[in-house]
Amino acid sequence: MAITDTRPEPVTSRAWWRSLTAWGGILAMCGGVFHTVVSTLMRQDVWARIADEGFFYVIPLLPSADRLAMAEAFWFSVGSFGVPLLLLGSLVTRLTRRGEHVPGWLGGGVIAWSVLIGLLSGFDGGTLILLLIGTLLAAGAWTTRREPSHR
Structure with a gap:
């Protein structure tokens, strides 16, 4: 019995830009950097x-009145969602560039999270x-699933 290579083919540098998933990853990276940097500069x-x-x-979990500004600065910048969003975008972009599938439930989870925040x-x-x-x-996950090469 022969062992077959099941690794996906890396996507060419031009082709990966056409993926909706790649644009979601890039936007997530940019949003994570922007939120973290701007919120830090604001404080x-x-x-x-x-x-x-x-x-x-320096940042207590239950801050006193004199520590409230420091806790707020932390939770608005590096303790907020900016850093995880940057990491998520980096992972999605890497997977997309390597030609690997990013599951649709990830996008669904981000949609649910953003709707909850909005509400x-x-x-x-x-x-x-x-x-x-x-x-x-x-x-992007839905369109990738529908392509003949990923069935």
Whole structure:
């Protein structure tokens, strides 16, 4: 019995850009970087205070009134969804470039997450971009499944 190679063929540098999944991954990476950088820059004075205090054990889980600004700065920037969104986008982009399938449930999960955020806090620009990312991932998985080479 011969062992066959089941690894997917890497996609050429031009072809992977045509994938909806790739665009969802790229948008997720850009959104993650943008959110993390901008939210950190918006709280520069607080981050300077955190750095002055030594950076370790500065953010308590239940902050007192004098620590509330530091906790808010943390949870709005690096403790928020920006870093995981960057990592998710990087993984999706890598898988897409290698020609591997990204499951549709991933896009469905991002859609559900963005709808929940929108219902709880309003559908602002960030929530709509998150909804677009989920839609691109789900649509990309659906179109990939329908291609004859992936059956």
